[in-house]
Amino acid sequence: MDEQALLGLNPNADASYQQRALAYFEQLKESPDAWQVCAEALAKGLYSDDHVKFFCFQVLEHQIKFRHGALSAAQQQLIRETLMKWLQAQMMNSQPEKAFIRNKAAQVFALTFVTEYLTQWPKFFFDILSLVGLNPRGVDLYLRTLMAIDAEVVDRDILHTSEARPAFKETRRNTLIKDTMREQCIPSLVESWYQILHTYEHTNSELTCQCLEVVGAYVSWIDLSLIANDRFVNLLLSHMSVEVLREEACDCLFEIVNKGMDPVDKTKLVESLCQVLQTAGFFNVEQEEDVDFLAKFSKLVNGMGQSLIASWTKLAKTGDIKNSQETLRALEAKVPLMLQLLVHEDDDISANIVGFCYDYLHVLKQVHILNGCRTLNICLNAIMLAVMKKLTYDDEYNFENEGEDEAMFVEYRKQLKLLLDRLAQVSPELLLEAVRRIFTSTMQSWQTAPFMEVEVAIRLLYMLGEALPASQGAHFSGDGAKASTLQDMMRMLVTCGVSEYQHTSVTLEFFETVVRYDKFFIVEPQHIPNVLMAFLDHRGLRHCSPKVRSRVAYLFSRYVKTLHKHMNAFIEDILNQLQDLLELSPPENGYPPLLTSDDQLFVFETVGVLIVNSEYTAQRKQALMRNLLDPLMGNFKLLLGKLLLEQDEERQSALADCLNHAVGFASRTSKAFSNKQTVKQCGCSEVYLNCLQTFLPALSCPVQKEALRSGVRTFLHRMIICLEEEVLPFIPSASEHMLKDCEAKDLQEFIPLINQITAKFKAQVSPFLQQVFMPLVQAIFEVLARPAEENDQTAALEKQMLRRSYFGFIQTIVSSGMNEVMGSQGVENIEQVLFTIIQGAVDFPDPIAQKTCFIILSKLIELWGGKDGLVGFPDFIYKHIIPACFLTPLKPTFDLSDAQTVLTLSECALTLKMIYLKRGPEFIQYLQQEYLPSLQVSPDIIQEFCQVLQQPDSKVLKNYIKAFFQRAKL
Structure with missing residues (x-):
């Protein structure tokens, strides 16, 4: 072996050695026989270095996994012998191998087994067992190998498929392995x-x-x-x-x-296990101090309970009354144990039994419906009390800095909520009464009760809103008993003074519940003033906790949206109370504001809702809205002036953020207007036009250009909706500024604004669009033509999105019936635009853009493709559009198995259909005699294609064209 390369296997080796080791590994993997040096090293124990041994197993693993079929019989035999020799050596070694090496060895054994068990090595297990006997080192490797085989053959959590081994083959192989093992060696x-x-x-x-x-x-x-x-x-x-x-x-x-097994046998198995476990004292949960074991035991009891429920369900469905009743009795006998575990102080133990409890409640509901159940109320009460107890926070919960433990408790609470919902399905009356009892007793003594008891009492009232099978309105206007109970509890909540409780969890729960049951205040509006005060003072928007203030800002907006009709008498008081919370916080203030800018958005929207929906005259509404927005505009002018003079980049960024907040706040107030209460009806047009005049100069600011343009553009979108045609005079200058020094992203975000104007005002903006059309198109072309780094994925994506936006812009114009916008651009310009659409349809493998291009072409053919159409356009159809309809689907990148691409093909088919509708037999003749023969399409297929094209049903054409191109691409 290359000893120098092996030095690079050490994690501490320098980069050049590591690179050499990697290259050596690739060489050994790919060589037909070089890997055998690794086999020899393992069989003879030539190396003591752990990294080298692991490396050798990796090389072997690669041979078995990817090259086994190419190995000769002798080489396959060598691998088997290597593994067995290595295993034998392990049993003799004084020191065991490290765990990571044993695990890798087990993987290699398992791969060899999977590859050879059914063919070359049927005695795999017998050979290993006879070698290892009860030797502890050998047994360890044998057991690790069994788990590795389970991972390869059985474990459904592990993805086995790869390109080399398709899924269906693997499934069939694994089934065959298990069948053979059952026959030959499992006993x-x-x-x-x-x-x-x-x-x-x-x-x-x-x-x-x-x-x-x-x-x-x-x-x-x-x-x-x-x-x-x-x-x-x-x-x-x-x-x-x-x-x-x-x-x-x-x-x-x-x-x-x-x-999985027969339900009667499953019941017997569970019962026999339970009997032995109970006799051995395992059911005495209170005496067990080992919580880790109890968590496992709880999971076991959960499994037994759910197994009995599954058995009972099957038996009840088949009408086996005798066995189903026996199973039900067995199930009911486990309920005391289930309750003990559910109420256990350790949440892991409790969480592991929730599944059994949830399913058992469903059984109770069915049994109760079928034949009544004497113990129903007792059992339900016990589960309810357990759930209510376990919902309670403990002293160690960190509300200010929630970590992993807190997140786990939040998840556990969600499980308990599901139990509560299921309880409500079984007996809503019982649940309502239990919550009323706990809630009432807690609220009567909230001043002396621990925070967790107060919080959970309010939380239970809150949870009833989803648990009880009724719409929220019906909670206070439907079922008399239910409505009066909920109404009583809500009345007590808002009158007992609990909103003053000094704990964030109680405060938040109070406001959440008030907003959940906001319909209560329609029935009893006399409580609104007190609740409004709670929202506005130290309990809500001025609470010492930022978390509470932030959440209350959102909840307050929801509360006002529902109840604004009942707040007319308090509007001016509310506005006065909110005055300082509506101030823009410039960066030089140096102290943190009470609310973040995101929170302030909700407050501005809330104030907008109050003003717009008030009973004031239009003149008064205008005055209030001006009072709200004038300070923003004043600050905006001031800050914009500072930004123009500021040299420090960090300060520039902070000022730009602040300017954007001002624009965002003004924009958010406009959300209060509706079809019933428009800006004009409320007399507020002038205020928002002033805002536009104030904000638009930011578009020409040379610093922080992208951020400022984005904010003002968003405001323009809102004003187009709110101000209608009054916004139009501002559009030309705004567009001129936004088209200067553009990046791809700027243009991409500007185009939706033009599309919105085009779609909304149509003919009213035609002169403006005719004027701006070519400057915008040329700005887009200029940005698209800029060179970019070959591997710059961000730039490539921005260009793709800009291209899509451009085609979307053209589509909006032609779809709005404004063909004069393009028609007035001069022949050369029209031709340039048309060629970009053809290019978009054919050259760029982007099915979303291609689809848009064919929609545009189809619409242009409809507008200009007839006898009275645009001069020269019919020639363009024959020279460029028809070829595009055939060249695009024939491209290798045009994937007919992709859903988006199929939609593009449908639009392509509709384009051909539109050509036929406008050009008639002339088009059919051209296809038959010139174009399709030039593509070497056979005469019978040409005939067939033209017949389908002439059929009135477009769906037939779409289906045919898909089959036509699938056949053509084979």
């Missing part, structure tokens, strides 16, 4: 497992645990009677009492219980 393997477990249970816990893992992995597909018998189960149960083995024994029993 011997099971016997070996028993002997290993029996021999090492007291002397080598590592081997025993490995063996239990193997049994658990294999039990799913072997004959269960080989494992589920007295001697084996008794051995496993004895392991349950050994501290170092019992977790693995638990997992093994879980796999046995999970095995």
Whole structure:
């Protein structure tokens, strides 16, 4: 072997040695026989360095995985002998190999087994077993190999397919391997497992645990009677009492219980296991202090419970009353244990039993419907109390800096919520009453109760909103008992003073619940003022916690949107209270504002909703909106002036952000307007036109150009919707600024604005579009023509997106019936644009852009392709459009198995159909006599194609064209 190259295997070796080692590895992999030096090194134990040994196994692995078929019989035999010699040597060594080498060796053994078991090496297991006997080193490798085989042949979590081994072949091979193993060697393997477990249970816990893992992995597909018998189960149960083995024994029993089998046999198996476990004292959960074991045991009980439920469901469906009732009794006997585990203080233990509990509630519902159930209420109450107890935060939960533990508890709470929802399905009345009882008693003494009790009481009320089978409105206007109970609880929530509780979790839960049940305030609007105060003062928007302030800003906007009709009397008070929260925070302030700019967006929107939906006159609304937006405009002018003078890049960026916030806030207020309350009706047009005049100069700012343009462009989009035609005078100058010094991204984001104007105003903007059309097109061409680095993926993607935007722009113009915009551009310009559309359809392998191009071509043919169309356009159809319809689908990059490409082909077919509709027999004659013969299409296919093209149903043409090009590309 190349000793110098081997030096590079050491992780600490320098880069040149590592590079040489990599090259050597590739050489050994690809050589027909050079790999044999690695086989010799392993068989003879020539190297003591761990990295070299691992390297040799990697080379062998590659030969077996990818070159086995090319190896001679002698070479295959050499691999088998190498592995067996290496294994024999391990049993004699004074020191065991490192775990990573043993794992790699096991992988190589497993690959050899998978490749050769059915053909060259049917005695694989017998050879290994006879060699290793009960030697601990040998047993270790044997068990690791079994797990590696499981990963290759059985484990569904591991993806086996690759290009060299298609999935269907692998599935068939794996099935054949398992069938052959069941016939030939599984009983011997099971016997070996028993002997290993029996021999090492007291002397080598590592081997025993490995063996239990193997049994658990294999039990799913072997004959269960080989494992589920007295001697084996008794051995496993004895392991349950050994501290170092019992977790693995638990997992093994879980796999046995999970095995698919006849429902009656499954019930018997579970019952026999339970009986032994109960007799051995495992059901005394309170006395067990080992939480790790209890988590495994809880998972086992969950598996047993769910297995019994599955058996009961099958038996009940088939009408087997006797056995289904026996299974139900067995199931009910496990409920006390389930409840003990569900309520356990350790959340992992509790979480592992939730599945059983969830499924059992479904059974209870069915049994209750069928024949009533005496113990239903007792059981439901017990589950309810357990869920309510487990929803409670503990003292160690870190609300200010939530980490992994906190995230796990949040996930666990979601599971408990599912249980609560299921409880509501079984007995909504019972759940409602239980929550009412807990909520009322807690609210009556909230001043002295721990935060976690207060939070969970409000949380339960909140969760009822989703759990109870009713729309939110029906909670307060439908079912009398339910409505009055919820109404009572909501009344108590907003009047008992709990909003003053000094803990963020309680504060947040209060506001979340108030907003969830905002319909309550329509029924009892007298509570709105108190809740508004809570939103506005130290409990809400001025809370000491930024997290609370941020969430309340959003919740307040939702609350106001629902209840603004009931707030007219308080609007001016609310606006006064919010005044300082609506201020733009310039970067030089030096102190953090109460709300972030994102939070302020919600507050501005909320104020907009209050003003617009108020009962004030249009004149008063205008005055209030001006008071709201004038300070923003004043600050904007001031900050823009500072930005123009600022030299420091960091300060420039901070100022640009602040300017964008001002634009964003103004934009957000406009969301309050609707079809019923337009800007014009509210008398606010002038205010927003002033905003436009204030913001547009930012487009010509030479610094922070991209950020400022983006903000103003977004505002323009909003104003086109809100101000209607009043915005039009501002568009030409805005467009002129935005088209100066453009990058691909600038243009790509500008085009949707032009599309919006075109689609909305059509003929009104035709003169402007005629004027701006070619400057915009040329700006796009100029950017697309700029050279870029060959491997610059970002630049390539930006150009692709710009190209799509350009074609989208042309499509918007032709689809809006504004053909005069293009028609007035002069012959040379029109020709230039038309050629870009042909190029987009044919040359760029982008099906989204290609589809748009064919839509454009089809529309242009409809507009200009007839006898009275654009001069010279019919020639263009025959010279360029028709060839594009055939050349594009024939391209190698045109993938007919791709859904987007098939849509492109459909548009291509519709383009041909439109040519026929406009040119008639002339087009058919051209196809028959000139174009299709030039493509070497046979006369009968030409005839067939032309007949289909003339049929009225376009769907027939689309299907035919797909088949036509599939055939042509073979």
